[in-house]
Amino acid sequence: MRSLLSLNRPTGFSWMTSLKLRLARSNFIRSGIVVVVRYFSAVVMDGMGLAVSRSQLERLEFDNVALKKLPLDTSAEPGPRRVTGACFSRVKPQPVVKPRFVAVSNDALALLGLNAMEVLNDPLGPEYLSGSKVMPGSEPAAHCYCGHQFGSFAGQLGDGAACYLGELKAPADQSPELLRENPSGRWEIQVKGAGLTPYSRQADGRKVLRSSIREFLCSEAVFALGVPTTRAGSLVTSDSKVVRDVYYSGNPRKERCSVVLRIAPTFIRFGSFEIFKATDENTGRQGPSYGHDEIRGQMMDYVIETFYPEIHQNNTDRVERNVAFFREVMLRTARLVAQWQCVGFCHGVLNTDNMSILGLTIDYGPYGFMDRFDPDFICNASDNSGRYSYQAQPAICRWNLARLAEALDPELPPGRAEAVLDEYLPLYNTFYLGNMRRKLGLLRKEEPEDEMLITELLQTMHNTGADFTNTFRCLSQIPCPTEGDGEAEEGVIKMATDLLLEQCASLEELKAANKPSMDPRELAMLLQLAQSNPSLFQMISDRRMVAMQLEKLGRLKELLEADEVEVKAKHREDWATWITSYRKRLAGEVEGQSDVQALQEERVKVMDGTNPRYVLRNYIAQNAIEAAENGDFTEVQRVLKVLEKPFSTQPGLEQPSWLGRGGAEGQEERDEGEEEEQQVAEAVSSRMRVPYDSKPPVWANEICVT
Numbered sequence: 001m002r003s004l005l006s007l008n009r010p011t012g013f014s015w016m017t018s019l020k021l022r023l024a025r026s027n028f029i030r031s032g033i034v035v036v037v038r039y040f041s042a043v044v045m046d047g048m049g050l051a052v053s054r055s056q057l058e059r060l061e062f063d064n065v066a067l068k069k070l071p072l073d074t075s076a077e078p079g080p081r082r083v084t085g086a087c088f089s090r091v092k093p094q095p096v097v098k099p100r101f102v103a104v105s106n107d108a109l110a111l112l113g114l115n116a117m118e119v120l121n122d123p124l125g126p127e128y129l130s131g132s133k134v135m136p137g138s139e140p141a142a143h144c145y146c147g148h149q150f151g152s153f154a155g156q157l158g159d160g161a162a163c164y165l166g167e168l169k170a171p172a173d174q175s176p177e178l179l180r181e182n183p184s185g186r187w188e189i190q191v192k193g194a195g196l197t198p199y200s201r202q203a204d205g206r207k208v209l210r211s212s213i214r215e216f217l218c219s220e221a222v223f224a225l226g227v228p229t230t231r232a233g234s235l236v237t238s239d240s241k242v243v244r245d246v247y248y249s250g251n252p253r254k255e256r257c258s259v260v261l262r263i264a265p266t267f268i269r270f271g272s273f274e275i276f277k278a279t280d281e282n283t284g285r286q287g288p289s290y291g292h293d294e295i296r297g298q299m300m301d302y303v304i305e306t307f308y309p310e311i312h313q314n315n316t317d318r319v320e321r322n323v324a325f326f327r328e329v330m331l332r333t334a335r336l337v338a339q340w341q342c343v344g345f346c347h348g349v350l351n352t353d354n355m356s357i358l359g360l361t362i363d364y365g366p367y368g369f370m371d372r373f374d375p376d377f378i379c380n381a382s383d384n385s386g387r388y389s390y391q392a393q394p395a396i397c398r399w400n401l402a403r404l405a406e407a408l409d410p411e412l413p414p415g416r417a418e419a420v421l422d423e424y425l426p427l428y429n430t431f432y433l434g435n436m437r438r439k440l441g442l443l444r445k446e447e448p449e450d451e452m453l454i455t456e457l458l459q460t461m462h463n464t465g466a467d468f469t470n471t472f473r474c475l476s477q478i479p480c481p482t483e484g485d486g487e488a489e490e491g492v493i494k495m496a497t498d499l500l501l502e503q504c505a506s507l508e509e510l511k512a513a514n515k516p517s518m519d520p521r522e523l524a525m526l527l528q529l530a531q532s533n534p535s536l537f538q539m540i541s542d543r544r545m546v547a548m549q550l551e552k553l554g555r556l557k558e559l560l561e562a563d564e565v566e567v568k569a570k571h572r573e574d575w576a577t578w579i580t581s582y583r584k585r586l587a588g589e590v591e592g593q594s595d596v597q598a599l600q601e602e603r604v605k606v607m608d609g610t611n612p613r614y615v616l617r618n619y620i621a622q623n624a625i626e627a628a629e630n631g632d633f634t635e636v637q638r639v640l641k642v643l644e645k646p647f648s649t650q651p652g653l654e655q656p657s658w659l660g661r662g663g664a665e666g667q668e669e670r671d672e673g674e675e676e677e678q679q680v681a682e683a684v685s686s687r688m689r690v691p692y693d694s695k696p697p698v699w700a701n702e703i704c705v706t
Helices: 015-031 065-069 106-110 116-121 176-181 209-224 270-276 293-307 309-314 318-343 390-408 414-421 424-440 450-464 468-477 486-501 507-513 520-532 534-540 543-560 564-590 596-608 618-629 634-644 664-669 675-684 698-702
Strands: 042-045 051-054 088-090 100-104 141-143 146-149 152-156 162-169 186-192 231-244 253-264
Touching: 065 162, 065 293, 100 116, 100 209, 100 634, 106 116, 106 209, 106 231, 141 162, 146 270, 209 231, 209 253, 209 618, 209 634, 270 293, 270 390, 293 309, 293 318, 293 390, 309 318, 318 390, 318 414, 318 424, 390 414, 390 424, 424 450, 424 468, 424 596, 450 564, 468 486, 468 596, 486 564, 507 543, 507 564, 520 534, 520 543, 564 596, 618 634, 618 698
Parallel strands: none
Antiparallel strands: 042 051, 088 141, 100 231, 146 152, 162 186, 186 253, 231 253
16 A cells, blocks of 8 residues: 555645644544544545545546547637537536435446445545536546438537546456457546536536436446447436426426436547538538548547557558548448347437447437337337338438548548448348347358248237337247157147237237327328429428328228237237248258257257347336436336346346335425426326336336437
8 A cells, every 4th residue: 555645635625625624633633533434445645644535536547538639629618609620628517416326337337447336435426426526637528529410410519418527547457358349448438417518509418317317227228238338337316407398298397407427438429520511502501620621630540549449550551541440330330230120229319420430329318129019110209200210220320321421531532431331231231130040049050031031020020019029038938840749830839829929919009009190181181292292292291201101001990990809810820820930940950960959958048148038118217217206216226237137037126116106305305386297106106017028018108208
């Protein structure tokens, strides 16, 4: 241990603190008390020789390379403004009143060399991790970027609520695997919801408890599923409040300001390179650093040298280096979206400013894990055109890569970029099919008919309204055929069919799911307009959305003419047909295998390690949010534990512990005029407990995320 005499006074040590400590010192000496601080292991000396403990958060080692290598905004002018010729602006996080922890992620904090229990027991922990106090060595800043939002260039965006705190050196004992994923050897940390920045536009830079819980839980849930993502280390709430219209119903209410600690190698995104964009011919907007082409090259050098060192080392020619960099970003993006599709994850806002330059899932907003399989699933209620629907995600990611290529020109020649983009779809299909084969337990062979088998499975799931997550989880219970079990084949197919039918929707659920979201009169008017004035129709409507509405209307008509018995019989027939094809394909897997039992065991292990039992369904998040808004944070913590092991059965954690019971804190602290929140708490009190691995309950259909 270092000599106490060699340690200096901590940063920010005021004369008032010094006076208090002198008085305390004299009291300690008089009484002969020896003070042992349980959770703090480092000690410093003040000017009078008194030992003062430092928390592990105050001992973190910052090395803020991004601020050294990328241009900083020279202006200190507060409030929203246009920022030219800079990648970052220095900011001052705004403190919140009485910050306190809702939950922390032990695994995420361990990336920084932090112990979760010590952080929880640190009296200053909530202040440091909400931005209310600035840690020694931290240099708060906000990142400038632009973006194409819903297909249109939006101009300057930037970190409107997020605040870069700095980059922490990775612990010396960080695993080699993590260092391969993050070769910089540093972790950037941000607090999201810490107040105004130059990029806040008309907003206040704050985040509320419900959105913060969703981001915190999903960051860790997606990581546990094996999907590349930014991480969330902690969630802090407070007594500070902002006004939000939760349901956009004209009934705003006060909500608690809350802050998430986000962790990643870097939060640089596609939109970071769009700050140099010339005036957009459609929107008339321009990047704030248009004309500063030298910064584009500076940013590319920083990103490639820091996060893609092998590409930097293996390419002496600058153009070849840049092409190799773009190809790697393309590959990571294709792999990422293939993983999303295979776990039923829909991002919701795939704008270019929400696409990581490292191929990570970033910025969790109106996301959703699909319940009933629907290729047209839209998780964001604001996405009226379905631009970011589940099935559109692969194509949208390619579109975003094309915008990145444009932003990198002339550092990346357009012809070379186009050639790389041509590789995207074949790569995506390779990743997708590889993942899907594992989900189906097809481990020994890759057959041409596998793609059709997968397509027919998804079509059957769609026709029967089958639950995406649970249907795939059930497939490991369908065994491989063995020699001589031909007579038992009918029984196996019946067993498998019964199993999968449990995950299918009822007739009433299918009717509700296929009800068009567009008013029939509006739809009729648009159809008439499409015939009489196609150009006007093109301007005011979306052809794809109208086609989707018509398709739903057709399915609804069929369902209205059917009864429950007919529908169930059709579902049984569809599933029996697919299971027969699946068993035939499994027979090809065991062909020539001497130990079929060993293959079956391996298959089950792989499938149950690929198809999760638990995902963060909207109703699970909503239940945790309602508990927290009533002062009970244990449900957030419980859900985090479940989602950290999504492939395993977890005894004692099968279902929620909270269900509309409310909480003492929530009752005592409720402000006048929060009757709407009280009504929500009362409404959930009659709900039945639903296990975390169950199909969603009926009330989940009412959840609207935007």
